[in-house]
Amino acid sequence: ILNVEQSPQSLHVQEGDSTNFTCSFPSSNFYALHWYRWETAKSPEALFVMTLNGDEKKKGRISATLNTKEGYSYLYIKGSQPEDSATYLCALPYMDSNYQLIWGAGTKLIIKP
Amino acid sequence: DSGVTQTPKHLITATGQRVTLRCSPRSGDLSVYWYQQSLDQGLQFLIQYYNGEERAKGNILERFSAQQFPDLHSELNLSSLELGDSALYFCASSVAQGLDVTDTQYFGPGTRLTVL
Numbered sequence: 001i002l003n004v005e006q007s008p009q010s011l012h013v014q015e016g017d018s019t020n021f022t023c024s025f026p027s028s029n030f031y032a033l034h035w036y037r038w039e040t041a042k043s044p045e046a047l048f049v050m051t052l053n054g055d056e057k058k059k060g061r062i063s064a065t066l067n068t069k070e071g072y073s074y075l076y077i078k079g080s081q082p083e084d085s086a087t088y089l090c091a092l093p094y095m096d097s098n099y100q101l102i103w104g105a106g107t108k109l110i111i112k113p
Numbered sequence: 114d115s116g117v118t119q120t121p122k123h124l125i126t127a128t129g130q131r132v133t134l135r136c137s138p139r140s141g142d143l144s145v146y147w148y149q150q151s152l153d154q155g156l157q158f159l160i161q162y163y164n165g166e167e168r169a170k171g172n173i174l175e176r177f178s179a180q181q182f183p184d185l186h187s188e189l190n191l192s193s194l195e196l197g198d199s200a201l202y203f204c205a206s207s208v209a210q211g212l213d214v215t216d217t218q219y220f221g222p223g224t225r226l227t228v229l
Contacts, residue, residue: 032215042222043203043221046217049215049217051215091156098170099161099168100158100171103155103156
């Protein structure tokens with residue numbers, strides 16, 4: 001089955017600083033990559049879906065890039081704010097006899113005021 | 114608010130018991146997914162239904178079963194509960210049948226199950 005890895009596991013960032021973290025995956029059989037944000041006591045919420053090598057998506061201060069040849073995606077947050085504190089998950093579709101999303105364990109981001 | 118509802122929010126029960134978790138998808142969504150999130154583990158896919166039919170199965174135990182009804186709400190039944198079944202159970206819904214790799218899943222608030 002697909003191995004989706006996220007690093008680092010957790011990250012403490014000073015308010016106002018920019019940061020980034022990684023989702024790594026096998027470069028073969030790539031279909032798409034989903035980024036979700038999961039705030040404490042809430043449910044995961046979709047951020048981006050990325051499909052093409054070199055894809056770049058942006059939503060406000062958050063952006064993501066995709067490199068399917070080397071098997072990674074970066075999520076960037078510019079000028080971190082307290083409301084950015086959350087766990088960021090990536091997920092990739094996996095198909096054998098089934099279709100399902102395989103989820104990474106997440107990067108927990110904590111913004112220090 | 115994603116539009117996906119789950120009940121109950123919390124459930125506390127004893128080992129050996131059986132419980133039913135309920136999920137109503139977003140209006141217009143035909144697919145429902147169930148996930149389990151245990152302590153220190155990522156989201157584990159359990160099962161997917163599309164328009165009343167089982168579409169995909171993940172790491173779902175034989176003690177667990179699910180169904181989707183004609184009104185598209187879904188129930189996850191957990192029986193012969195063990196301590197290790199304590200977890201957060203999420204339901205998600207989406208428009209597509211599950212073969213659309215860009216299909217976005219919308220998550221409900223989850224049911225926190227505690228087995229004592």
